[in-house]
Amino acid sequence: MKNMELGHLNIPKPELERFSFTHDIQTRLYLQYSGLIESTDIGKRVLSLLESDPRVMNLEGHMISKGSSASRFEPKVLAMWFLWAINEFGQEVAEENLNTFLDSGEIPIINTLWVLAVEVDESIQLKNGLCITPISEMPDSREKEHYLKHSFDATGHQQPKPKAAITYLTKITRSHKDEDPSSTFERDKDFWESSKLLYDASLSLNAIENTSCIPYFSTAYTLPQMPIGLFWGSGGGAPLHDVIGHRVTKITIDQADEINTVLSSLLTMPDKEKVRYSRVLSRLSQSKRREQIEDKILDLGIALEMALLDDNINNQQLLLTFRLRGSWLISADKNERLSIYRELRDIYKYRSQVAHSGVLCGNDAEKINAVRESFPNFALIAERIVRKLICEERPDWTKLLLGII
16 A cells, blocks of 8 residues: 555545546456456366367457457357356256357347437337347447436536437457458448438437437447356447537337437438538537527527528528528417417527627516427427428428418
8 A cells, every 4th residue: 555645634535546546347247257267267167169270270269349449359268158148047058149259151130329418217219220239128228328327517416427328230250360450341231321320210219309418428338148148348429529419308118219210310311401400400500509698699590590581592581581481380270370470580689689799688688588388388399390391391482471381
């Protein structure tokens, strides 16, 4: 133990720790089973049996794929997994899954995008093979362990962490020799295309009423009972950094049809339109997550302008076009049209105040509070507009405003 500074009563003074030495679940298992393989009779016997298996010998010098990354094959690591699997699932199940792994050119993989700000009580199956999965149903991993922990920042606030993931079950080539990584893009095409699909799905959730979703960390996992599982190491993209906020929305199975409608429409758009609506959905999401009302209004106004005014270059008519298009697009009758027209007028007015001066309502606290109270309704209108524009054919604005359609 290092020497600690003593106080006036000769009591040691604790020092601030600069590093955390707590091992995660994967490291703990690796250390535990590495020791068992090296120092116990059963461990040595398992390793010896595997090393003499021709299928294992054929993997020497290969990289075991993880989807977006790979690790060099080691018989010892496979032996560690096998010993763990016998202990976890029993001899018969462990042997069956080991043989499946060694006999197959492909392995099943759970392509995963951990997301912030949404929760689900049970898995929600979507189209295209996607699933919104609660953290409780995700395979054990160092990410899952970390996200389940209650962590607090220096101010005492709990740090936002993913409580759900969007997942896609696919297959990838089990192993390969050292080669150009770009070759995996063609070989495991479904995996890479599904990675894009996961991000599109997370964006689509932002068009759902009162919902925001932030793509956070992409990775992949083997099925819980398949090699090499928790001994597989980790691989994935760096966590994405965005406006996070502290709000969390619970999504239910009842919303699956609406989510599928938005996602399917987004996926069938021409690339240029898809990029534009991705920006719209991102801004809409940020507006719902921000804390300062000025920022919320600014992002909401930008999202609606991108959605409603993409073809308008006459600055003198922007406000009028903004209000007319939005109100005619989603209103069911003239009374609702007038109400939405006025709400859109206010959104544009407040957005312009913040954008041009940085000050909302002349910094009048009472008026600012009124805007804050109105924001949930502003967001509902924006969500309806964006959903309709994504899910239905782009309207002929002239005919719409003339009441021809």
